[in-house]
Amino acid sequence: MLYKLLHFPARLAFTIWCRHIKINQPAIVKIKGPVLLAANHPNSFLDAIMLCSIFKQPIYSLARGDAFKGKLINHILRSLKMFPVYRLSEGAHNLDENYKTFDECIEVFKQNHIVLIFSEGRCINEWHLRPLKKGTARLALSAWQQNIPLQVIPIGINYSSFTSFGKNVELNIGSPITHQQIEHNNAVGTQIQTFNQQLQQQLQQLVFESKPVNKKIVQQYFRVEISSIKKTLLVIPATLGYILHAPLYIPIQKFAFKKFGKIDHYDSVMVGLLFLTYPIYVLLITIIIAFFISGYWWLLTPFILSFCAYSFVQIKKQF
Numbered sequence: 001m002l003y004k005l006l007h008f009p010a011r012l013a014f015t016i017w018c019r020h021i022k023i024n025q026p027a028i029v030k031i032k033g034p035v036l037l038a039a040n041h042p043n044s045f046l047d048a049i050m051l052c053s054i055f056k057q058p059i060y061s062l063a064r065g066d067a068f069k070g071k072l073i074n075h076i077l078r079s080l081k082m083f084p085v086y087r088l089s090e091g092a093h094n095l096d097e098n099y100k101t102f103d104e105c106i107e108v109f110k111q112n113h114i115v116l117i118f119s120e121g122r123c124i125n126e127w128h129l130r131p132l133k134k135g136t137a138r139l140a141l142s143a144w145q146q147n148i149p150l151q152v153i154p155i156g157i158n159y160s161s162f163t164s165f166g167k168n169v170e171l172n173i174g175s176p177i178t179h180q181q182i183e184h185n186n187a188v189g190t191q192i193q194t195f196n197q198q199l200q201q202q203l204q205q206l207v208f209e210s211k212p213v214n215k216k217i218v219q220q221y222f223r224v225e226i227s228s229i230k231k232t233l234l235v236i237p238a239t240l241g242y243i244l245h246a247p248l249y250i251p252i253q254k255f256a257f258k259k260f261g262k263i264d265h266y267d268s269v270m271v272g273l274l275f276l277t278y279p280i281y282v283l284l285i286t287i288i289i290a291f292f293i294s295g296y297w298w299l300l301t302p303f304i305l306s307f308c309a310y311s312f313v314q315i316k317k318q319f
Helices: 002-017 026-030 044-054 071-079 096-110 135-145 188-206 215-222 228-260 266-292 297-315
Strands: 018-023 035-039 059-064 082-085 114-118 151-159 167-173
Touching (some): 002 044, 002 071, 018 026, 044 151, 044 167, 044 266, 114 135, 151 188, 167 188, 228 266, 228 297, 266 297
Parallel strands (some): 059 114
């Protein structure tokens, strides 16, 4: 229920937070399970929110296990269709919980649903594909051993920036990997190696590479041209958008940068905080406007505020 409740608002939020979202295979967002989405992991939990908001069918995602501490948090995260995955650094005693998570994923596949896994394991803000862990291969092989017709879809998630809003996003989707592409008579270790080689080869073509960082190449790759007519039409609402949203955005930005600016969660925290506070901010502005405007014109306030924010994102400086 909570997942369904937040899905549409999250999709709307990305139309404001992102200037442009490009998907090389837009029809894939309507795909039906059983599917395992195997993605790179450049931007913390923003990666999962992005994909969950775009795909039509609900996505069950695997997240770091230490986030599931406490009964309340565990309940909320599971309501958002998230399953915990533990690393050795989080305690060897927790590793057995991963088998339970994989069993839950198998049940999801049997119900023809979708699971998202970040095949690199760890999140790092960089334009670079890191070596893949074995979890994706193990989960896929386990499903195929149980005769589940699972498709593994490689996805490259690419952001023009890891610190600014109004970013351009490119989602590159590869070709499905199926059980026919793996020789199942080989040893398990060989099957895992073969699978990871195929997945790595695809992701290398789907993930934008700039390491060491070359700002000129980054800008050339992600720049989106905006017509002069669009800029002219949006300049007034964009100016209003900056003025009206600065009282909310600037304090949150300072707080998030102070607490998370030196780690790879800053961008995701910013989006999360704005997602939670923006409806309250819009409600307060709407109430204030209602005191000064007669009739029912004040009901347009949420739409005007959102459009002004969208306008500012569209014509603001890209880099």
